[in-house]
Amino acid sequence: MMQLNSARSAWHDALYTPWDRQGAHFEQIGRLGCSVQKTAKSINSRHAMHQSISARIQQAIATLPAYLQAFGNHLYSPLSDIDEQEEAQERVLHIAYAAGPKMTARKFEKARYVAQVVLLRYKRLNQGGEGEGIDPLPTVEKKREYILETSGVRLVGDQWARDWGSFVDRCFDACSQLDKAALAPVAKTIAAMKEVA
Numbered sequence: 001m002m003q004l005n006s007a008r009s010a011w012h013d014a015l016y017t018p019w020d021r022q023g024a025h026f027e028q029i030g031r032l033g034c035s036v037q038k039t040a041k042s043i044n045s046r047h048a049m050h051q052s053i054s055a056r057i058q059q060a061i062a063t064l065p066a067y068l069q070a071f072g073n074h075l076y077s078p079l080s081d082i083d084e085q086e087e088a089q090e091r092v093l094h095i096a097y098a099a100g101p102k103m104t105a106r107k108f109e110k111a112r113y114v115a116q117v118v119l120l121r122y123k124r125l126n127q128g129g130e131g132e133g134i135d136p137l138p139t140v141e142k143k144r145e146y147i148l149e150t151s152g153v154r155l156v157g158d159q160w161a162r163d164w165g166s167f168v169d170r171c172f173d174a175c176s177q178l179d180k181a182a183l184a185p186v187a188k189t190i191a192a193m194k195e196v197a
Contacts, residue, residue: 014057072182095174118171
């Protein structure tokens with residue numbers, strides 16, 4: 001059953017379909033060679049409670065504008081897709097850019113990859129719940145290597161703080177703003193359910 005400890009974990013759990021028996025899942029894979037979600041699962045009170053709570057959380061998520069749903073799904077949904085990832089990346093980039101000084105077109109294209117790294121870091125840092133994750137790219141060198149490996153863009157690192165420091169801060173602020181806005185209706189729903197219980 002879902003634990004309503006945080007809006008982040010509730011978002012994940014509301015979109016995750018648990019198996020009643022782990023063995024049934026592996027049995028199905030063995031028979032079919034793949035996993036297929038079926039509606040003919042044994043339903044017990046624990047499963048019914050999970051579905052009921054999930055529906056309330058999903059309803060709260062549905063009240064959000066599409067871009068906030070995409071951002072939240074990218075961060076917390078086990079069903080997130082590439083479209084939601086790209087939407088989240090674009091939002092972070094444009095919010096951070098709008099909050100700072102203008103850039104040349106060449107620097108803006110590089111800023112796109114820096115924003116993607118910040119979003120990846122933000123996602124990993126917050127996946128464990130309340131900021132309990134581990135930074136996957138803790139050094140400037142790791143960030144530069146990741147950008148080079150994933151996009152083929154080489155960023156000079158000797159002046160990283162001067163060139164990208166304030167932009168990185170604005171990207172983290174953008175992530176935080178979007179995250180807070182996306183989680184607000186989920187947190188409100190959790191509070192209402194706890195009050196009733």
